[in-house]
Amino acid sequence: MMFNPTRDQVRQFFAETWRKHRAGEVLTPLEATALDWILEHPEYHGDLENPEAAQADYSVEAGRTNPFLHLSMHLAIAEQLSIDHPPGIRDAYQRLAQRKGAHDAAHEIMECLGRVVWEAQRxxxxxxxDAYIDLIKKRV
Known part of the structure; x- marks a missing residue:
């Protein structure tokens, strides 16, 4: 069975991961991976500590990145890299990371992921x- 969390569950997961980290509590492996990305994004720490942020509507019109979506995409990409799926993503990421650094390479891949997710939804x-890995390879 696939884990398909709701929007609220995703937001609670990131907020709880940040709370546990700040309290010095033990994290699960998934939380530890999420924490790596949370630490890379100090601009989101306030949102993770604010219960109202978990209910906010991060519409395009509001002009603000949805921190929960952004962190979720980092987590999805980390999982893809760990299993090299789609095949070739790990090599493309490593080549991007050599040129741009790990975080910027992940953001390059995130733009490609956003594009193919949007297209699939549309x-x-x-x-x-195949289109996803092709988009990534064009950035290498």
Missing amino acids: LGTPLDT
Whole structure:
């Protein structure tokens, strides 16, 4: 069975991971990976400590990045890299990271992921992993 969390569960996961870290509590492996990305984004720490932020609507019109979506995409990409799926993503990431650094390389991949997710939603089709890896390789 696949884990398909709700928006609220995702937001609670990141807020709770940050709370546990600040309290010095033991993190699960997934929380530890999430924490790595939370630490890379100090601009989101206030949101993670604010219960109202978990209920906020981060619309494009509001002009602000959704910290929970951004962190979720980092986590998804970390998982893809760990299993090298789609095949070739790990090599492309490593080559990007050599040129741009790990965080910027992840953001390059995130832009590609956002594009193919948007396209799949727009067309009502599964995510096109071939198009995804092709977009990434064009950035290398």
